[in-house]
């Protein structure tokens with residue numbers, strides 16, 4: 001089943017076509033990666049898929065519903081979660097508190113109950129705490145509930161971000177470079193976590209430069225180059241595609257590519 005579909009997406013900045021007529025389909029419970037050389041348009045695309053940018057043209061449907069142009073909180077409420085390339089962690093909070101901040105979409109609190117600290121509010125807080133505790137365990141941070149975020153190592157903070165995004169119970173999770181800055185062991189742990197999330201039914205869309213991770217974890221890979229979709233397919237298909245090889249060589253060795 002196709003959970004999310006983007007058709008003919010385009011976005012320009014001034015005269016620059018950052019994304020130029022891209023079609024994508026994300027299947028429920030699968031791991032998809034979006035790769036491409038620097039400046040290919042990956043960030044622009046993920047920003048459209050999460051509702052941060054409205055596309056200039058094209059449509060985005062989620063679970064059969066057209067959500068094009070809706071504000072970002074409506075994308076989140078529909079079931080689209082994301083993490084960011086740069087950590088969006090509250091460093092003055094504990095790990096548990098950070099994850100609890102991700103629950104507000106699912107457990108909204110009325111002003112009256114917050115002011116009166118009703119029984120309902122206290123029950124909701126307990127449920128929220130229990131859920132956050134469970135999510136920390138799920139991402140491999142069991143025992144870190146009361147650890148201050150500013151004392152956690154970088155690899156743990158990347159997982160904390162994922163736990164916080166999961167707190168909103170997304171059906172589709174966009175991960176923006178979850179392995180950036182991680183060593184090989186930590187990247188393998190992220191790989192295992194992504195697989196576990198997909199196996200539990202969460203649809204994953206990964207933007208990532210770490211090719212070992214992409215090739216290992218993905219069911220389907222989309223390759224962007226200069227705002228267009230250059231190729232798509234299984235990891236084996238795209239890695240043997242001559243156009244993809246050329247695009248990557250071209251970005252790393254411009255002299256050789258244009259010789």
Ligand SMILES: Nc1ncnc2c1ncn2[C@@H]1O[C@H](COP(=O)(O)OP(=O)(O)OP(=O)(O)O)[C@@H](O)[C@H]1O
Pocket residue numbers: 013016017018036037038039040041042043044045
């Ligand atoms: N807000 C913006 N204003 C103007 N130009 C932008 C903006 N955002 C992106 N661009 C341009 O659009 C093109 C695509 O950028 P984008 O950041 O989406 O690529 P990317 O594939 O994510 O690159 P990287 O791998 O380096 O993060 C680039 O030429 C970039 O300079």
